[in-house]
Amino acid sequence: MAVPQRTLNWLYSVLTKDHYDPQQTYHDPNRTYHDVANALSQYPSLSPRTDVYTYETGFSALLLHLVGTLPVNFRGTTYRFPIALWIPNTYPREPPIAYVTPTQDMTVRVGQHVTLEGQVYHHYLAHWAEAWDRSTIADLLSILQDVFAKEPPVRYRQQVPQPQSQPEHAPTPPPLPPLPPGVGSPQIQSPPQATSQAPPPPPPKPGAIENRQPVAADRSPLPPLPPKEQGLRQAPLSSNSASAHYGAQSPQFRAPPSHIGGPISSPLSQPPSQQQQSIPPQGQYYRNGAPVPSQPQLPQARPAPPPAHYQNQQQHGSPHPQHHPYPANHSGPPLAAPKAETPDLLTSPFEVELPSISGPAPPIPPNPEKDTLLRAVSHSLAETLQRNAAQSDTAAQSLVSQSRSLHSALATLQGEISALNSLHTTLQSNTTVLQQSIQRADATIADAPPDLPPIDDVLVAPTIVGKQLYDLVAEEQGIQQALYALQAALVKGIIGVDSWSKHTRSLAREALLKRALIRKIGRGMGLEESL
Template identity: 30%
Template sequence: MSSPETLTQKWLRQNIATYNDGSRVFADVDSTLSLYPTLRPKTDVYTYDDGRTQLLLCIHGLLPIDYRQASYHIPIAIWITRQYPREPPLAFVVPTSEMLVKPSKHVDVSGLCRMDYIGNWEKKYEGCDLQSLVQAMKRYFSNEPPVYSKPKPQSGPTGSSRPSQDAPSRPPPPVPHPSLNPPPPIASPLASPSPSRPTPPPKPQSTIPPVIPLTLPPSVHAPHFDSHSQYHRTPNPPPKPPLPPPLFSSPSLPLHSLDPTHLHNRASSFGATFQSQPAPSVWHGTPTIQPPEPIPSSPRRTLLPGQTHSSLSGAAFSPYHPPEHRPAAPDPQQQQQSITAPLDVNLLDQDDTTADDTPPLPVVQAAPPRPPNPELLQLHARAHEKLRAELASVSQAMSLDGERLRAQQADLLTGVPAIRDEMGRLEAVRDVCRGVASRLRQVIQTAERGVAELKRKGDPPVDELVCSTSIVHNQLVELVAEDSAIEDTMYHLHRALNAGRIDLDRFLRTTRVLAEEQFMKRALIERIQTSLPMGASVHPGWA
């Protein structure tokens, strides 16, 4: 008992009505689908190369192959033509968006399969079917896959991705002191604003800064400020009011490891840059706060717990922002020390600024340039090497092309006289040909005029074609013609008598009459001949 048909088989029977051999199409497609479960049938409009469109049955899906001990799935689409199986199906490789067709002798750029099996199908279709075609495709694709993965675009390193790559290599910041409030998180270089528009600092939580063990050189006397004085608790009120902390903004510099040696080197480099600036003014204890000048680096600078390199660099080299309130008067002892301390100033080179009531303008030093990305430099070096190699090969190829073109140019230049000589000879031949053509044209015109004249006169009578110069000669011609005619008549009468067409009596009567007439004609011919001159005598054939 046969099993009931599946939905796919019912669908196939409904959609193969337009095919010439529907039973063969159903059998081949059903066997192929049962052998390869990854293939599915559908109907769609197929457009031929000549623009024709037809609604055809298509077997599409993934064809499993084994390539180098690994399993792959090749997307294919097989269109069943209306004349199947007399015409082979149209097999295509349909790559996805992440694949590209690999052209070969079996698959062209458009994905159309041109295998030997399809060629044999076109020669003899009786021994070919759809299942064998799919097996042949699987065998060919297992030896040489028809698709390959599309190469992914390689993007170069940018400034935004560099901090995220370097972040795992940085050590964590030191743990702040338990008695102090932790500072706010330091903004990453991506979020830091540009130096032209600094970000205002957070609101201070305390008005009393901690003591920073910072030693200044004797040539500089400036008030000391800390960039993290806002993040400490409020201790007991001290006997002397401290100086207010200035508001600085940290420039957009990348974070580095909190190594004292590294900090010392950067501070030393910045200090060497700022040594050429004029000496800062002395603190006089007035309520007006002057912007601090850049402080040269010193090997005795220390780093507080919780303080980063960006805070130090921002405190030393950032532009000044005025504070929100006026500070209290400085300590008289500190003021006295700042006044009595000698200034390392050359009086012959600079003017005395201590007696000038006008405060000097703050000198804002630009931040140092960011060091180049080493990966970018490496990419530049590779690109430079590749360009140099390509330039050498292109230069060599261009030099060879130049030599070849120069040789061709020399040949062309030497060919100009030969071409001119040949042109002269050809012009002479042309003139001769023109003269001959003119003469032939005249002869042809004359012949055409003669032909036209003959056509106008018409054909002459047959009797006028043969004539002599006199009446006697014309009579002689007529007598000779009549004698020959009688001779021929007697000959044909003799043949008729032998054939039994006429009887003997009739033959004798007719022959007697003709003989008498012939005798008279010949006698007259003989008389005319005797009367003519000797040179003009005619000797008839019967004489």
């Protein structure tokens, strides 16, 4: 697919832009432009842009960024995996930096070639610098297609089921208000003042009834004090001691909360209006003559159920259906010794604190089969390592000897190379001299006349002086040959020393005279002194 010309123009302008910084400018823009354009034509799903890339060293640079999807055929279906390629400014000397960029509904699938951060590693990228002149971006994308076809780089993120929201028409009831300070138990509460007609609470289980029956049978409930001025006056004197003593009582000696607030009859025998009228005025409870202010009731959708012992009293009948007010100075029966108070399960929170186990956890008992297996594996691994170490030592010795031989051969080759280099230099100089001599000879041949001179002009002198010069030169050369023959005869013993010295002296004298005459004639004829 052809790349738009506008994209190509933008790409070339970005790559050839000079940032006046060698670390920000592309070193080989033409090669980078060619490879990127070829990759865009083969993979139209990629689009170029420029972004700031931060290296692992913290250095940031504005690089060319190829973003898009890579079509991969995985199990007969074509998938488009999102990838991103960063082209460094040293391209093609250094490889591109490949990343897998999953979308929001995807996650990176860590594998042999993809890390948790999404960076892609491959043998082609690791050895890019060794064959950078033959490596291209299109070949890298083709290799990534083959890799992703066997090992997909991303996978869909698992959808977490969302909890169903509560319906809006059924709001949760508000929490119970806290008790005022000084109150021993949260069981004593004012009865609910809800006006809604709600069904009565269900009866308790048989087990609860049987457990609560001894409470009512052992002791009758304490008669409440009427809310009079005399009780209010005695409250500051006895409120602290009475409330603390009453709050520390055991549940089986505690008065039911239904009889503390005043004279109340059973709710089964009175209508709701009478139950509401039996609540003490001004929202106060009396405990052993001490008024305790109650918390204001919050509006609730359903009234809170009464305590279990209150329900038991309703079912079995109260021993005192209607109570009349007692005098203010009435004293109840003696109280029992204070015991630990049992928490009320109706008003207690749902979180139950489990008893903490102090001390460290017991050690795990040893497993003999596991220990035997570990020893066997350790012994096998140790034997394998020793065997591999022995083989490595043997191979290392042969490799060391080969390395020494190679180093000696390398030194010999380097010496021969240096000798060949010197011979090459000598041959080049001789070749230069020979070429110059050939050029001069060619010039001389070109300047020489083409016709040969007559033989008579060469052998016969044109003048008498010249003929005399020819004769003197011939005679002088003959004397030189005679001297050479006398020397050879002396060496061979043909003539004696006396004869050799006599003839040599006479011939040398004659040769000297002829040479002097030759030089004189040459000066007269204007010849060179070398003759």
